[in-house]
Amino acid sequence: MSVASLNSAAAAAATPVAPSAPRRPGTLRRLLREPVAAFAFAVAVLLVLAAVLAPWLAPTDPYDNNLSSAMAVPGTEGLPLGADSQGRDMVTRMLFGLRVTLVMGLASVLLGGTVGAAIGFIAAFYRRVDGLLMRLMDVLLSFPAILFGLAIAAIFGPGIPAVVLALSVATVPLMARIVRGAALVVMRMDYIEAARATGMGDARLIFRHVAPNCLSPIFVFATLRFGQVILLGSALSFLGLGAQPPVPELGAMAADGRNFLFFAPHIAVLPCVAIFVVVLTFNLLGDALRDALDPRLRI
Amino acid sequence: MLRHVVQRLLLTVPVMLGVLLIGFLLMQVVPTDPAIVRAGPTATPDVVEAIRRDLGLDEPLWVQFGTYLWRLLQGDLGVSIINNVAVTQELGATIGPTLELMFASLFWSIPIGIALGTVAAYFRGSVLDRFVTALSVAGGSVPVFFLGLVLIWFVGFRWQLLPFTGRAGPLWTIEGWQAVALPALTLGGVFIAPVARMTRTAVLEVLGAEHVRTARAKGLTERAVVLRHALRNALIPVVTLIGLQIGFLLGGAVVTETVFSWPGVGRLAVGAILSSDFPMAQGTIIVLSLGFILINLVVDVLYVALDPRMRGA
Numbered sequence: 001m002s003v004a005s006l007n008s009a010a011a012a013a014a015t016p017v018a019p020s021a022p023r024r025p026g027t028l029r030r031l032l033r034e035p036v037a038a039f040a041f042a043v044a045v046l047l048v049l050a051a052v053l054a055p056w057l058a059p060t061d062p063y064d065n066n067l068s069s070a071m072a073v074p075g076t077e078g079l080p081l082g083a084d085s086q087g088r089d090m091v092t093r094m095l096f097g098l099r100v101t102l103v104m105g106l107a108s109v110l111l112g113g114t115v116g117a118a119i120g121f122i123a124a125f126y127r128r129v130d131g132l133l134m135r136l137m138d139v140l141l142s143f144p145a146i147l148f149g150l151a152i153a154a155i156f157g158p159g160i161p162a163v164v165l166a167l168s169v170a171t172v173p174l175m176a177r178i179v180r181g182a183a184l185v186v187m188r189m190d191y192i193e194a195a196r197a198t199g200m201g202d203a204r205l206i207f208r209h210v211a212p213n214c215l216s217p218i219f220v221f222a223t224l225r226f227g228q229v230i231l232l233g234s235a236l237s238f239l240g241l242g243a244q245p246p247v248p249e250l251g252a253m254a255a256d257g258r259n260f261l262f263f264a265p266h267i268a269v270l271p272c273v274a275i276f277v278v279v280l281t282f283n284l285l286g287d288a289l290r291d292a293l294d295p296r297l298r299i
Numbered sequence: 300m301l302r303h304v305v306q307r308l309l310l311t312v313p314v315m316l317g318v319l320l321i322g323f324l325l326m327q328v329v330p331t332d333p334a335i336v337r338a339g340p341t342a343t344p345d346v347v348e349a350i351r352r353d354l355g356l357d358e359p360l361w362v363q364f365g366t367y368l369w370r371l372l373q374g375d376l377g378v379s380i381i382n383n384v385a386v387t388q389e390l391g392a393t394i395g396p397t398l399e400l401m402f403a404s405l406f407w408s409i410p411i412g413i414a415l416g417t418v419a420a421y422f423r424g425s426v427l428d429r430f431v432t433a434l435s436v437a438g439g440s441v442p443v444f445f446l447g448l449v450l451i452w453f454v455g456f457r458w459q460l461l462p463f464t465g466r467a468g469p470l471w472t473i474e475g476w477q478a479v480a481l482p483a484l485t486l487g488g489v490f491i492a493p494v495a496r497m498t499r500t501a502v503l504e505v506l507g508a509e510h511v512r513t514a515r516a517k518g519l520t521e522r523a524v525v526l527r528h529a530l531r532n533a534l535i536p537v538v539t540l541i542g543l544q545i546g547f548l549l550g551g552a553v554v555t556e557t558v559f560s561w562p563g564v565g566r567l568a569v570g571a572i573l574s575s576d577f578p579m580a581q582g583t584i585i586v587l588s589l590g591f592i593l594i595n596l597v598v599d600v601l602y603v604a605l606d607p608r609m610r611g612a
Contacts, residue, residue, distance in 0.1 A: 144549050146550035147591065150553075235444065
């Protein structure tokens with residue numbers, strides 16, 4: 001993947017987590033009132049910033065190896081987090097690993113979420129295809145993401161594109177169900193009836209009136225799904241089905257570190273901790289976003 | 300009830316055919332020609348052509364699909380490219396250990412998850428509840444391999460308490476039990492979080508129900524109210540939800556097997572894909588998928604059987 005595409009994709013990473021996106025004012029303020037939510041929001045912003053600015057923040061190139069410092073422990077001079085098995089600076093690797101992992105998760109949520117949302121709107125709007133579409137979604141839903149990962153890696157060969165495709169396919173039915181449910185509620189509203197009465201076309205009706213009122217559940221789901229997708233994607237990379245070495249991806253880095261676990265545990269542990277922090281942050285943020293956007297959903 | 304089962308069975312047929320078709324097409328898009336592989340590197344084009352005819356590879360695709368289904372029905376999933384062992388033989392040897400690992404993981408994690416969820420729901424809003432909720436959010440964010448590596452490092456390497464590679468025998472032997480302990484702690488460890496969360500929600504819902512109020516009103520002890528009237532009713536959704544989480548469990552099992560070199564289906568599938576052993580990859584993926592369709596069918600039927608209210612739906 002080119003640096004330019006990484007840049008734009010990483011920049012876009014900020015979009016689904018920005019709670020200001022749904023148009024109701026005050027969402028952000030309500031979100032930040034809870035201390036845990038405010039903390040998660042701050043950490044999420046920092047993580048996205050670190051990923052976007054990785055090329056400028058990182059002290060070295062992520063592929064620069066220096067075998068004389070291989071497996072250097074954290075705290076070694078000039079290597080605050082140590083070095084990996086090839087003597088690559090762990091600070092750099094972690095920053096770029098975060099970047100690749102976040103882009104992988106974002107691409108999966110965007111791709112799967114868009115297709116899923118389209119299917120959800122179509123199912124809610126055209127009741128004739130509703131049954132068929134939703135049965136298809138049930139079928140997709142009955143298979144675990146790991147099976148898509150295995151099958152797609154078998155067909156196209158292991159790599160980041162295979163992981164993104166697998167996680168997108170696994171995201172489609174979930175998003176479709178959520179959007180269909182939300183759209184069905186919105187479509188019972190009087191203003192939809194009124195808009196229809198003005199002779200508005202279907203596409204315009206969906207984009208102008210139905211979709212904007214379904215944004216809350218979409219954003220909540222996308223945020224929560226982002227964390228899950230990263231957990232799944234890094235697991236696929238850990239298995240060797242995703243990012244291939246020497247690409248810095250947190251799951252692949254953990255897999256590499258596993259081989260040196262007893263000599264230099266930091267090589268495996270640091271990427272694992274990073275994955276945990278990212279997933280936890282977005283899980284907390286998703287929960288908080290749900291509470292802030294739709295108090296009825298609070299359990 | 301019977302109608303529901305028949306309906307579900309009929310729905311399953313096209314899905315199974317779809318899985319088989321995808322599995323079949325998998326072999327069509329992979330870059331290796333089975334005839335060339337079978338013939339070996341020194342074969343002349345004539346020989347390759349003869350083998351191709353022999354294997355039926357010159358027939359139209361739909362005829363090949365028919366032959367493939369027919370062979371599948373006879374339990375023939377082909378032969379590994381790497382070591383010439385029948386795919387069914389390898390699958391037969393690895394399914395047992397995978398089920399063993401899943402069983403050992405569920406054995407300890409489900410009771411703990413249910414207990415945590417019930418306690419959290421009962422003391423709703425207390426410090427205890429907050430602790431369990433925090434634990435389940437954090438637990439749901441831990442990569443399986445992280446937990447596995449931590450256990451290997453401390454329990455296996457530092458304290459040398461338990462073995463951490465491979466399987467040593469069936470579960471009822473001491474060696475077998477010791478070997479499965481760390482993998483089962485790992486896989487069960489990540490399973491506690493969803494079980495606790497689902498139980499908490501289900502128990503909260505039941506605690507507010509009228510029959511629980513009645514039970515309290517007639518002077519039953521809190522113990523009887525919670526255990527017999529609330530938890531028992533809450534268990535219906537929990538049991539089915541756990542059934543639906545089997546997919547999540549399989550995902551964790553694939554990773555756990557790799558971390559602990561556990562000789563299961565997941566490790567077999569990953570190894571086959573990484574070594575481009577297409578027949579083996581195809582066989583494992585098909586069998587895992589069909590297994591899933593069956594599990595979903597059973598869970599669905601169980602759900603209706605356990606909860607009479609679902610029967611009309």
